[in-house]
Every structure is written in structure tokens, then in C-alpha cells.
Amino acid sequence: MSEKKNFNANIKKVSKHISQNEGLIFERSSKGKAGYRLAPLDVPEVDAAKLLGGSLREDLGNMPEVSEFEIIRHFTRLSTWNYAIDLGMYPLGSCTMKYNARVNEVVVRMDGLANAHPYLPEKVAQGALRVMKDLSDGLLDITGMDAITLQPAAGAHGEMTGMMLVRAYFDDKKENRRKVLIPDSAHGTNPATAAMCGYEVENLKSNAKGMVDIAALDAQMNDNVAALMLTNPNTLGVFEEEIHKIADLMHAKGGMLYMDGANMNALVGKARPGDFGVDVMHLNLHKTFSTPHGGGGPGSGPVAIKKHLEPFLPSPVIVKKGDALAFDYERPKSIGRVKAYYGNFGMHVRALAYIMANGPDGLRQTTEDAVMNANYIRKKLEDVYELPFKSPSMHEVILSHRLQAVNGVKTGDIAKRLIDYGFHPYTTAFPLTVADHGAIMIEPTESEPKEELDLFIDAMRNIAREAQEDPDIILNAPHNARVERMDEVTANRKPVLRWKPNP
């Protein structure tokens, strides 16, 4: 008899659970089955072919034919395979996977908001306009900026809008600046945004503390540079101590400071980008302001700016007309609309509900708790995982796999083993400034109770021990997931991109 290895001796958070197998909905289909029965027609029948002519489509292709009960089971079964923030901690660094408060959902389902149509006349849409105005004012208070657009539908969309404003400003002044500086720790979307806006991207090296190297910035900044795109706190979870100097340097040579607001969760109620010299920034309502994230989206990426960029804001802009609110379309220098209607309005409602439910003191506390939780994890793990940058952590902590890599265990392997322990993996191999693509990037957010943090810490410590005692457990993980270790290389070389019926 072969001895069976126990992979689960130290796992506390999860145990084995029967999970139902489920095929694709197309494979469940059988001809003629339906989830409904129509009453006999009691009006004269219309010949659709006569009305539509060649546009009538009778062959609907491969539509699955199943009963209502089968549909319910299909999606319920699939949902039980999922990991979600409502099941447990989602420590993805840089993603800010915080609790999506139920009160947001209650508010957004209120009749007048849920059923408002974007073509309602302004006169009867005052409530919806008020939501957008109050949210705008709240976000301007929090950021210390002068004006804002709520249109962009996601963070990267916000970046794009922000950089289009920068470009419109320089075009208007007839200044031909060709370059945008981007630190090596930046999110990949930053250089992509700059390139999409027609700029040449120049890489800016970080110093040993993981921050912008002021001397390097000084050397690279000139009148050919339009802006520096900076995330603060940066992707190492480190606050740029010399942010004032950075801003002054950019402004002295006529450039602008763009702030990626991905990490705003560490600043709300504590420091305002508008006060430390930022000219343009985006926010992620789906990160900092608790609206649903990932598959639960859509996102929302408002762009806040200083006065000098205001003429270029996407149109329309909400303005006060007497006692009422109205949309102003008369904006000759505007870059135009960046989104149909007014942005993802449902997210504006949720974000406003979050801001109002917390209030100024609550928001400040949120920031403090987010920073405390990250630092709690840092303190509890820094003796078993290397801390590549010793600068104080804000809302997230970056460790590395250096101590585990000597046994062949890399950040991606540890992440896969974490699945066995009942957690969603952290962010792997980012930021790139961590040597050997070895980053372990953890952001607990303020939402996690100490009990969940302790389970996570316990899992991470156990994995560190396994890496020494029995690396194979980790290298072949996950063992308890529905599917075991994937063959990433074949999946990439020979991707199966769609289902095809059996011939």
C-alpha cells in the first residue's frame, strides 16, 4: 500500500466540500426543451417575414435548449466553484478588494435612481443630477482638486481621459512636448495610456528606497516632457516622501504631475493630492470607494483636475442654473465625450452612499485601518519572507520569494498553494522593481477583521515552512482546488478560445 501524503494537516480555513460537476450550457441542451409555455395566441398572427423581409432570421444557430430548473442549477453550480470577497479575504495587492457594503446596494435600487433614464429632461432628473453633483463635491473635497468629470468607466479609461486633458492643454498653448516620464514601478496601464495619447514613454529609475530618484528626475525633465505619471503611494505601497519636490520640479520646467489614484485608499482623509501639487488624477470608485470590482463591476474612474485644465473637461459638465442643476454642453475647448451618457451612474450612487455612510471621520478611520492591517501582516511575516524595501508600508506590503526561491519555490507557486489554504492568491510578480520577478504583493484593505488576517498569516507561515521541509507540496499545488496545476505554457501556445459543437 502506498502511503498517502496529507496535504491538509495545517489548513484551518477550509475543508473538503462536495462540489457538483457541470458541463457547458450548450452541452446540456436537448432539442425542443424550453423553460416556458406560451398561452394560445389570442390576437391575429402577423407574418414576420412580410414585415422584415430579408432581415428575418429564423435559424438562431446553436442556442441551448434547457428547462428553467436546469438553467438555475447550471449557474448555481458554477457559482459554487467561485471564490468571492463574500467568502473570504482577497489579498490582491493594488486591487483594493474591500467590502462592497450592502447599504450601497439598497440605495442604488431605490426606484427613482434605478429607473431613471439618461434621456429624462433635466427638470425631472434633478435627483440624479444631485447625486452626481454631491459625489463630485465629495471627491473634490477628498482630493483637494478644483474640478472633476465622472464620465470615465474604469481606471485605465480615467488615465486616458486625464492624459488627453494634458495633451489638449499643451496643444492649446501650442507647446509641442513629446514625452511622458513613468517610474519603473508603475502600473502597466500608465505607459500604455501615454503611448495611446501619442507620447513617447521614458522610463524613470527608482532609488534604493523604491521611490522616485530626484536627481534622475531632474536630469530627465526638460521642455520636451509633458508630464510625469506617478502613483502615490507607489506600487510598493510606499509614500513618495519628496512629493512636493517632485511636483515643484515638474512645474518649474512647465510639465504636469499626473497621479494614478489606484492607491488612494491610503490617503483619503489624511493627505490631498491637490495640496501636494498634483495637476490631474483619476480615482477608482471600484477600489477606494467600495463599488463592486472585477466581474461584479462595471468600474468607474472619475478624473479630477486643477483649474488650468477645466476648459478641456469632457462635455457635458454639471453646472448650477439658478436653483436647479443642468448639463453644460457649451464647451468649445472640451475634448468631447469619453463615454455615452454620463458615466456608470450606478457606481456614482454606490460611491456616494459609501462616502455618506462613513462621513469624514469614518473615511479617515478607513484609511488608518487599511494601513494598520497591511502593517500587521508585514510585522507577522517579515521574519519568514524577505522584505525587499524597508521603507514604511502604507496600505499594502510587498514581500519577495527570495528566501523560498533557494528551494525552487517562486511567488507563483506560493500563490497556488494559498488556494489550498482557502484564500484567493495575492498579486504575483508585480511590481517589477522587485528582483527576479519575485514580488508577493498583499493588500488586506480595512475590511478584514483580525481573525481573517490571522488565518491568512497562519497560512503564509505554514507555506514558508513547507517551502523548507517539503517544497514539492508547493510546487504541485493546488491540491484541493477543482482543477490542479494548469499547464500554462500549452494554454498560451495552443489556446482554446471558444466552444465548438462536435462535428
Place this chain on the structure above:
Amino acid sequence: MAFPADFKYTKEHEWVKIDGDSATIGITDHAQESLGDIVFVELPKIGAEVSAHKSFGTVESVKAVSDVYAPISGTVTAVNDELTNAPEKINSDAHGSWMIKIKVKDAGEASSLMSAADYEKYVAEEK
């Protein structure tokens, strides 16, 4: 790791073999090793112009997408289409898996490239 002496090298880890006014270009063994398993290669078409230090194609591995830079300027005369279907060949034999051949525009540009010995030193320092 091999550093063939009849190749010249770039700081971006491409090799080039110059033969009269024709040059054969690929990525180095060191490059394939740091990229990991290569899953996709995108190359220019015959007749395309490539310029020194500018990207002419991309290699995608499970870890990252990287630009491939032209060591010297010229016009593409041949493309190794085999790599499109079998990108793993670069992992097994980087120095034998050429990507493009070009007709060299200015042979003088080659003088700024590294010799095998210089490149070996450069790779060692980069680590």
C-alpha cells in the same frame, strides 16, 4: 551559456550575424532564458524597413511581452515563419532560431555593437 564569436550583440539581448550586406537577427540564449517559455512571436513582413534600436517585432512568454530591437537598419529580405507555429524553438536553440534577415543599409552601424566577449561581460554584470 554559449556566446558564439561570429555574432555581434546588443544591450537589448539580440544577436546579429553580418555577412557582406546581409544580416541575420535573433534573440540571445540569455534573453530566452530570462523570458521563460516563449509562446508567441510577431515578426515584420518581407520588404519592411527596420531601423537600428527600434522595435521590429515582439516575443511573448508566459511571463511577459517584450519588444525585439533591430541591431542595425535595413530592409527585411526573409522572415523565419517557422517560429510563428513553433515559438518553443527559440527556447531550445536561440542562436539557431533566426527571426529575420535584412539587407543592411549602413554597415557602419555595426561598429557600435558588442563582441561576444563584451556581451558575456555585460550579461554577467547585469546579474
